[in-house]
Amino acid sequence: MEFLLASAIGCLTAAGVYLTLRKRSFAVVLGMTMLSYATNLFLFATGRLVVDRPPILQDGVAGYTDPIPQALVLTAIVISFGMTALVVMMALGAFVEGGDDRIDLPRRDRKGPGA
C-alpha cells in the first residue's frame, strides 16, 4: 500500500508540474488540480497509513488513526476547490477579453502599446 500511495503521489505531482508549465490556461488549470490532489494525498499520508482504525482512542480499542491530517485535508480540499473555480473564471475572463488563452503576458505589457 505504501508503494501504491507513494507512486500515485509521485505520478500526480509529475503530471501536475508538467501541465502547470504549459502555455495554455486549460492545461495549467488541470495541472494545478493534479498538484493539489497530490498534496492532499500527501497530507493524508502524514498521519501514517493505517486501515480500519477509529480516529479516537476509546476503551477496548488497540490502535487508532491520527484524525488531524484528515481534518487538514478537509480544509485543504475545500480551499483548493474554491480556488480552482476562481482560476477557471479568471482564465475565462482573460480569454474573452484577450481572444486567446495563452498564459504568458504579451510584449505590450512591458514595452507599451504598439510593441
Add this chain to the structure above:
Amino acid sequence: MNHWLVVPVVLPAFAGPLIVLGMRRDLLLQRVFGTAATAAQLALAIWLMVQAMGGEVQVYRLGNWAAPFGIVLMLDRLAALMLVLAGLVGLVVQLYAIGSGWDRRGWHFHALWQFQLMGINGAFLTGDAFNLFVFFEILLIASYGLMIHSGGELRLRAGVQYVIYNLAGSSLFLAALGTIYSATGTLNMADLALRVAQMPAGDTAVLRVGAVLLMLVFAIKAALVPLHFWLPSTYARAPGPVAALFAIMTKVGIYAIIRFFTLVFPADSVIERLAADILLPAALVTLIVGQLGVLGSRHLGRMAAFAALGSVGTAMVAVAQFRLPGLTAGIWYMVHSTLASAALFLAVDLIAARRPGAGQWLRLAPPIAQGGIVAALFFAAAIGIAGLPPLSGFPGKLAVMQSVRDADGAAAIWAIILVSSLLAIAGLTRAGSLVFWKAHAAQDAPPPQAEPDEPPHDPAPTSAALALTATAALVAGMVALTVFAGPMMRYADATARQLVDPEPYIGAVLRDQEGVK
C-alpha cells in the same frame, strides 16, 4: 484572557459580509461603513500595541481549548507593530480609493478590502502554523478579487498568472506543513519550537526538508529572487490603491520568515545557519534585480513594483542575520518601506489619472494638471523608497548597513546596497524629469495616441483633494518615522530582543494554562 485579541479578525469578518449583503446598492453607505470599520481596526491595533509595549506576550485560546490542541492567537511586540502598520496603510489607502473613484469602477471593493484586512490581521496574530495557512488563503482570495477590480484584458491576464503562482505556493505550503507535522506531530508554533529543540541530531532529515520548503513558501510571498516573477506585472497591473495595499503583503512573507526562523527554527536548532546562508544571497540578488528594474522600466507602475522589490531585498539583508542588530534594522526598514512603497504607488496613480493619453508609460506627454503638488508627492515618495535623507529610509539603510558590519563579506554587501541605491535614484530621477519637466517642452507636440490597454479613467475622481491628502498622509508617516526615530528604534530593538528570546512566548502558550478545557 483578553478577548480584544480576536477582534482584529472578527470585526472585518463581520463588516465584509454586512457590506455585501446589506449595502451592495448604496456606495455612500459602503464607503462610510467600510472606512469606519478600518478606522476601528486601526484604533484597536494601536491600543493592542500599547498593551504589547510592556513586553508581556498575550495569548487568546479560541474556544478556550488547551494548547497545543486548540488554535491560539498571540500578541507580542512584532505582531502588534504589524497590526498597526496594516491598519494605517489600510485606512489611508482606502481613503485614497474613495477620493480617486477607484472604488466605483467595479463591484464589492469595500467588502473585499475588509476580507483582505481580515486575512492580514489574522496572519500576524495567529500562533498556529496551519491557521497561518488558512489566513494566507483568506488574504490571497481577497487579493485576487482586488487585483482584477475594474477588469481590462492585461489586468485579467496578469491576475491569472498571479493566482496560478500563488496556487502553486499554497500547494507547497501544505506539503511543507505535512512534512513538518509528520516529523514532529504538532502544528502549534510554540509546541513546534519545543519539539524541534528536542529532536535527536541524527534524525532530522525530514524536518530540515520541511523547514526549507516553508522558507520557499514565505519567499514566494515576500517575492525574493528567484521566486519574484509574479510581482512586477501583478503590481504594475493592479489598480493603484490595491498595489499600495499589496505593499503590506510582501511584508507578511517577511514577517512569517522572521517568526518561524527565530521561534521554531533558530540558528542553534537542527537547521543551524541554513536559513541565513540561503536568505542572505537571495536578498542581495533581490536588491540588485529590484533596483535594476527601477532603472529599466518603461512603465511607472512597473517601476514602483521593482522599487518595492528592492526594498524587500534591503529589509531581508538585515533580517537574514537573525541576530540582534540585524533584526532591529529589518523591522525598522519593513515599516519604512511599506509606507514608502504605498506612497510611491499612490503617487504613480495620481500621475496616471492626469495623463489621459500616455497613462503610466514613460513617454512624452503634455504637462499634467496639479503638476506641482503631484510632483512634490512623487519626489517625496521617491526619496523615501531610495533611502535618501531627510526621510526615514536614510536612517533605515544606515541601520541595515551597520547591522551587517560584522558579517562575512561585509564590504561586498555594503557595495551592493550603495551601488544599487544609486541605480534606483537614477531610474526614479529619469522618470520624474520625463513626467514633470520635459513635459513642458512637449506642450506643443501632438498628443500621443490613445492608450488601448488602459481605458481612460471613468467616472472622474470623486474628490481629488482627498486622494492628494491620502498620499500626503503616507509621506507624513515617513516624516513622523524620522522625527520619532528614537522611540521607534527603541521599540524595534525591544521587538528584536523579544524575538531572540522565545522562552516567554513558548511559556505563555504552553505553561500558564489554568481553567482551560
